[in-house]
Amino acid sequence: MESRQQEHGRIVVGVDGSESSRAALAWAVRQAELTHATVNAVTAWEYPPLYGSLGWLEAPDELRATLELSAGQALSDTVGSVVDPRTGPRVETVVAYGTAAAVLLDAARGADLLVVGSRGRGGFSGALLGSVSRHCTAHAPCPVVVVRGTGQPAERR
Template identity: 70%
Template sequence: MSSQPKESGRIVVGVDGSECSKEALRWAVRQAELTGATVNAVIAWEYPPLYGSIGWLDAPQELEGNIKLWAGQALDGAISEVVKTGDAARVRPTVAYGTAPAVLLDAAREASLLVVGSRGHGGFAGALLGSVSQHCTQHAPCPVVVVRAHGH
C-alpha cells in the first residue's frame, strides 16, 4: 500500500500577486497535500482601457504579448515564493485572457474547489470581500473558500 494519497480532484486558485492571493495559494497547496488533489493556479489578464480625445479606445494589439508575459511572470513569481520545491509538481499554472471572475469561474468548472483571496489589487482596503471573491462566491460551480491575508 502506497503512503502517497491518490489524486482526488482539482483545486483552482486565483492568483494576482497580492498578499491575499498568495495566502490563498498557500492554503490551496496545503489542502491539496491533505486531499491528494492537484492545484490549478490561475491568473487572468485583459487589455487595459485607454482613454483618448475621442473617448474609450482599444489598447494596441502589440500590448497583448507584453501583458500576457507580465501576468505569467507575476504568477510564476507568486508560485516560486509560496510553493515549496517538493510541492511544485502538484501546481499547474494557467494564464488566461479575460476578467478575473470570468476566467476563475470557467476554470472552476469540474473542479472540486475554488480558492480566492478576500482582497486583491485595487478596490477599497477596508472592504470585507473584493468584487472578484464576492462574484465567485455567488456564481461558482463548486464550493468556494475565501482566504484572508495574515493581519486582517
C-alpha cells in the first residue's frame, strides 16, 4: 500500500456530509482518476467537551464508540453515494477524533493535495469560506483545492 501511494500520490479530502463536501469528494475522485492517486476520505468527530471543576472531560467510552461508529457510517454512506467502487480510484476512509481542521491538516501531511468543500454544515451560510476551509488554506502542508457546491447533489458516476 505505501509503495502505491508513493508511486501514484495521495489526495486527502474532507467529508462531513454537506453538499460542498460531497462535491469536493467527487472532484477529488476525478483528480485521482487522472493522476492514478489514492483518495483518503477523512471525517472528524468530536464530543462537545464539558468544562467543570475537573477541567475538560472527554466522552465516556460507551458514548465515544457510538459517536465514532456514527461518523464512520455517515462517511461510508457519503463515499458510497459518490464513488463507484467498480470504476473509481481506490478510496480509503479515515475517521478521527478532533476538530475538523486539525484532523485534516494532520491527514494532509505527506499528501500531494488536500481537497475541502467551501462550506461545511455550520456557521454562516452567506460566508464565502467556512472556518475549516479557511484554516486549511492557511496552514496545510500541501496544495489545497477548495470546491464550491454546485447546488446539485454529487452522484455516483
